[in-house]
Amino acid sequence: MTDIPNDAPEHCPGTQSESAGKVSACQGCPNQSICSSGVTRGPDPGIELVRNRLESVKYKILVLSGKGGVGKSTFTSFLLVDWQLVILIEMWQFWILIFVDLPYHELWVWQESKSIRVVQDGLQYLSLLPRLNYVEDNLSVMSIGFLLASPDDAIIWRGPKKNGMIRQFLSEVDWGSLDFLVIDTPPGTSDEHLSAAQYLMNADLTGAVVLTTPHEVALLDVRKEIDFCRKVNIPLLGVVENMAAFVCPNCKTETDIFPAQTGGASKMADELKIPFLGSVPLDPRLARSCDEGTNFLTDIPDSPATKAFNKILEGIVEACETSRKC
Template sequence: MLAVQQATSIPDPLSVPSNAPEHCPGTESDLAGKADACAGCANQEICASGQTKGPDPALPFVRDRMSTVKHKILVLSGKGGVGKSTFTAQLGWAFAADEDSQTGIMDVDICGPSIPTILGIANEQIHSSSSGWSPVYVQDNLGVMSVGFMLPSARDAVMWRGPKKNGLISQFLKDVDWGTLDYLLVDTPPGTSDEHLSIVTYLRESGIDGAVLITTPQEVALQDVRREINFCRKVGIKVLGLVENMSGFVCPNCKGESQIFKPSTGGGRQLAKEMGVEFLGAVPLDPRIGKSADYGVSFLDEYPDSPATTAYLDIIDKIKAQL
């Protein structure tokens, strides 16, 4: 009986303010603003008044913008440095290789926006019109939006608390003139925090097709990805599958492969089996992937004979098949 009471007292993570105290009951709770944990919280008065229980006024505008977006895919990983943004860029280029498809990439890694550099558009700026902000276009059918376009220089740090991050994500969804898109890819930061809760909240009504999770073979990365899978299940996001990045090293000259990150507990394939999700494939570590990202060019186009390119394309075909 005690276990049931404890489980039912856990608040919906989407109802907890980003700057809430540790034991916040959530804005939807009858104890909002009244619990002991609320004492001293900056949101206590507004939570107690019940004003937080209404829908976010941005939601209708987000729903309207997203009505012309066919598929919405999140790229997630609990661990930083596993190649999430690089994978998002390759996925975007692969979708855009079909001239009849329109693809957008939304970079919500607010404190570490690397998508503009990887796509070769780091020096571009956002322009606005009567219809809203215009994405920066890599090519005619591949548009991008990132906080990186708003910074005075690449050296400037973004030091924002949760509410400001939430506000920017809201603007990216409701104020950007994405037009008609076949695919909107959302590149997220590591973890399961502000940015993730915000994007799920705003897209809940519009629908998210699913999430692709990125890991590397070693256990220290797999631990965080397990948490990310559980996050997806708690907030109702379908896991399209798991990708193991940096899965061995391929020598560009001899084509021999060596393990850099040893899969001591079975790697991504074993994790996918353990968690009951699809294993989409393993991408070997080709040093030219990093070179392509630094120069802002498509690795798939530059090195079509690489085993990594073959792996990327097989994974992308599996994702398309699910959509």
């Protein structure tokens, strides 16, 4: 029987196969050259490279959800933007790494793609565009979107190629000395999540923040994501319930758009013994703010969503500090 290791990418022919490292599924795999040489494969050399590269990063956080469309990327952006307000006093450094190309998200944060600068010590991250008035030099992003010729280009990659890019981002980007690295991930429990877990767990991953909406369809998927985290030993910092209710900006009436028929994220977190960080209500002004490229958190500080998010931020920082003491 062909020997296929547990961490092999999808469609891997196996290390003992004559086609190892030579078929299309092997393209982009970090171990392609080792497999094709016929040498018995040992530990992935990328694990040590990632560990060394991220040694000077204090906290490394994954933003996860088994369900798509729950607001992971918007939440991740606000996480970094809100921390940006903190660092004006604390002088902390924050950076964000985005694995996937999300045009709508980039419309708000980056406005346009630019080429990645290559320096001697690796790929250099890009600062956010200075025309966004709340951005300072210590808040930057790295995205696959920066590698595309056009924002309309699709990324059509098999698992091994995506895994290779994740390794390249984590091990070759010149991150420098940072306090927070926040990683936005696709929905589900795919190759990307396995690769991220494999590399980051050996680089002192702080933990994951899991996002969901209140209705049962989302909670079913999120339970699987939580089970995934436990099986691969990813620490869980807490659960956030997004789009919890709609609060009318005029009359302040609260309406449940996604009814929590089974108790919502709070009950799920209690059942699974995970910290519940809080709920963020819907606010129609948020979508407009994203479209216009403005900072919702500072422009509308009296919004229930802004107040809820600030409280959740405090909980995440506290969870990070607690994990470091353990």
